[in-house]
Amino acid sequence: MLKMTANILRTLFSKKPTRLYPIEVRTPFEIARGKLVNEIENCNFCSICALKCPSQCISVDKKAATWTCDPFACVYCGICVEACPFKCLHQEQAQRRPAYERQILLKKGLPH
Amino acid sequence: MLKEMVPVSVDNLVKETAGLKIAGYRFVTLSCAAIDKDHFDILYHFDLGLDLKHLRLTVSGDTKIPSISPVYFAAFLVENEIQDLFGIFFEGLVIDYRGTLFLEKMIHTPFCKYTVQASQSKTNGSQPLSGSPDLKEES
Amino acid sequence: MLKTVIPFGPQHPVFPEPIHLTLTVEDEIIKQALPALGFVHRGLETLVDKSDFHQMVQVVERVCGICSMIHAMCYCQAIEEIMAIQVPQRARYLRVIWSELSRIHSHLLWLGLFADSFGFENLFMQFWKIREKVMDIHEATTGNRVIVSVNAVGGVRRDMSSEQLQWIQSQLANVKQEVARLGPTLLEDYTIKKRTVGKGIVSRDKAYELGLVGPTLRASGIAQDVRMLGYAAFNELDFEPVLGTDGDCYARSKVRFQEVFQSIDLIGQAIRKIPGGEVQVTVKGRPEGETVTRVEQPRGELLYYIKADGSKNLDRLRIRTPTFANIPALVTMLPGHWLSDVPVIVLSIDPCISCTER
Numbered sequence: 001m002l003k004m005t006a007n008i009l010r011t012l013f014s015k016k017p018t019r020l021y022p023i024e025v026r027t028p029f030e031i032a033r034g035k036l037v038n039e040i041e042n043c044n045f046c047s048i049c050a051l052k053c054p055s056q057c058i059s060v061d062k063k064a065a066t067w068t069c070d071p072f073a074c075v076y077c078g079i080c081v082e083a084c085p086f087k088c089l090h091q092e093q094a095q096r097r098p099a100y101e102r103q104i105l106l107k108k109g110l111p112h
Numbered sequence: 113m114l115k116e117m118v119p120v121s122v123d124n125l126v127k128e129t130a131g132l133k134i135a136g137y138r139f140v141t142l143s144c145a146a147i148d149k150d151h152f153d154i155l156y157h158f159d160l161g162l163d164l165k166h167l168r169l170t171v172s173g174d175t176k177i178p179s180i181s182p183v184y185f186a187a188f189l190v191e192n193e194i195q196d197l198f199g200i201f202f203e204g205l206v207i208d209y210r211g212t213l214f215l216e217k218m219i220h221t222p223f224c225k226y227t228v229q230a231s232q233s234k235t236n237g238s239q240p241l242s243g244s245p246d247l248k249e250e251s
Numbered sequence: 252m253l254k255t256v257i258p259f260g261p262q263h264p265v266f267p268e269p270i271h272l273t274l275t276v277e278d279e280i281i282k283q284a285l286p287a288l289g290f291v292h293r294g295l296e297t298l299v300d301k302s303d304f305h306q307m308v309q310v311v312e313r314v315c316g317i318c319s320m321i322h323a324m325c326y327c328q329a330i331e332e333i334m335a336i337q338v339p340q341r342a343r344y345l346r347v348i349w350s351e352l353s354r355i356h357s358h359l360l361w362l363g364l365f366a367d368s369f370g371f372e373n374l375f376m377q378f379w380k381i382r383e384k385v386m387d388i389h390e391a392t393t394g395n396r397v398i399v400s401v402n403a404v405g406g407v408r409r410d411m412s413s414e415q416l417q418w419i420q421s422q423l424a425n426v427k428q429e430v431a432r433l434g435p436t437l438l439e440d441y442t443i444k445k446r447t448v449g450k451g452i453v454s455r456d457k458a459y460e461l462g463l464v465g466p467t468l469r470a471s472g473i474a475q476d477v478r479m480l481g482y483a484a485f486n487e488l489d490f491e492p493v494l495g496t497d498g499d500c501y502a503r504s505k506v507r508f509q510e511v512f513q514s515i516d517l518i519g520q521a522i523r524k525i526p527g528g529e530v531q532v533t534v535k536g537r538p539e540g541e542t543v544t545r546v547e548q549p550r551g552e553l554l555y556y557i558k559a560d561g562s563k564n565l566d567r568l569r570i571r572t573p574t575f576a577n578i579p580a581l582v583t584m585l586p587g588h589w590l591s592d593v594p595v596i597v598l599s600i601d602p603c604i605s606c607t608e609r
């Protein structure tokens with residue numbers, strides 16, 4: 001009984017382990033691999049990211065100067081970010097929000 | 113690389129395995145790799161005090177391989193798996209799923225127009241393969 | 252006596268993943284149990300034809316969510332062995348830290364599920380609450396929460412700063428304290444003992460003969476731990492395999508419970524000994540040859556057989572996961588027990604079905 005009381009008191013006065021998720025979001029960690037962003041102005045359309053990506057979710061068209069990524073096939077491994085020779089890809093800290101329908105990330109730059 | 117690789121044949125496979133069991137080896141697993149269209153390498157891995165020993169059996173696809181599951185009971189699962197994935201057949205399995213370890217038994221529906229017919233090319237007549245053997249893993 | 256055949260699974264409240272058991276019962280005593288697999292077979296092994304050997308790291312990570320780090324480590328070690336790559340010492344230590352972290356979180360997850368299998372929802376909640384701390388360490392050090400994606404052929408892709416290492420240690424001290432607080436409940440509670448002691452016994456000889464692996468084998472009293480091979484940096488750390496004696500469900504949960512502390516201790520040792528330097532070497536060329544590598548997963552010994560023919564893609568990749576080796580135990584463990592004990596006994600081998608079927 002005494003042991004139980006101690007337990008109850010501890011639970012009553014300790015911090016809640018859960019969060020009210022959509023209202024309260026934990027600050028992401030510094031190196032979290034979240035949303036993939038391409039700064040299209042620096043992109044050279046060299047297709048290295050498309051070649052290295054393990055889930056083959058990037059496609060690059062050099063002629064039309066487009067860079068397409070299917071964020072629903074992306075596994076957020078960060079291989080493309082490391083591979084890009086022009087350092088135009090990076091991952092934000094925050095994750096993508098859930099979406100109602102399938103989206104395709106299409107970026108159009110200037111043809112070189 | 114692979115140390116302690118002993119080539120075996122279909123005839124002395126069970127004898128070798130029994131010898132290993134007497135020597136106190138623990139059964140680890142079997143690996144199967146396709147060499148070409150109808151030749152397969154089957155590796156038997158055994159372990160004694162963290163040292164691996166391998167037996168290598170090279171067979172053609174239609175050979176019936178004697179099962180080692182009467183010696184090492186645990187081998188029945190992986191032999192059934194190879195039976196499912198490669199279409200190689202083992203003889204004398206303790207528990208024989210006959211190609212249905214991964215696939216459900218096919219339900220014959222006589223009134224349905226579109227029944228998938230299991231091909232029986234690699235079965236041995238008396239034991240019809242009830243699952244479809246299409247799931248062959250060949251590289 | 253009338254015989255009844257009861258299909259158990261693939262959908263069952265206690266199974267996190269689909270496995271089917273065909274149980275033949277007489278009265279309520281099980282006479283025969285036959286497992287059937289194949290509900291989540293994905294054929295990942297054949298992806299070697301599509302992805303090159305660098306990309307396969309990300310594929311094998313997805314064999315199993317819980318031990319993804321260890322799968323990738325085993326794969327990388329195999330390729331490194333074929334190509335004779337010397338991995339930097341710091342990378343080896345980091346691999347130890349991450350793999351032991353995944354062992355802790357896997358065991359905590361299992362302890363929770365095990366409590367759930369005999370209906371102790373509160374204990375389930377407590378273990379999973381603690382596990383969240385370990386997941387946070389994962390995310391803070393690697394960037395991802397579950398599939399951490401830190402391994403690469405030739406080393407690891409992330410480094411840890413010394414502040415991070417200190418932070419991990421303080422977090423783990425916290426985890427250790429909280430897990431220890433749950434120990435008496437899990438191991439001494441009257442009701443839990445009634446459900447676990449003497450259930451699903453595998454004797455020492457039988458366990459060896461069946462080729463069982465991991466905690467299931469060690470609970471029967473056999474000191475077999477693949478970490479003793481000294482891969483990564485385990486040869487420089489000091490540990491003894493945790494052993495049980497009785498080989499029943501209770502012994503298996505006790506072994507896993509104590510392995511949590513062993514892993515925390517190993518991480519502490521690794522943090523104290525970790526050398527500085529590079530974490531990754533560049534890899535040139537293509538693998539050619541064949542090899543077999545083994546590592547210790549939370550569930551036991553994991554074996555990779557790799558055959559490479561010098562091209563971009565591997566020739567054959569074969570993965571033998573620990574649950575695959577432990578399933579034959581079910582066939583021998585279940586007969587003789589009550590139907591109501593089946594969930595506890597099946598969960599006591601820590602079945603990971605997506606691993607088993609790849």
Ligand code: SF4
Nearest residue numbers: 043044046047049084
């Ligand atoms: S690797 Fe970088 S520069 Fe090249 S196409 Fe991809 S994003 Fe553009």
Ligand code: SF4
Nearest residue numbers: 053074075077078080
């Ligand atoms: S993060 Fe990984 S999966 Fe996503 S686009 Fe980049 S390489 Fe592909």
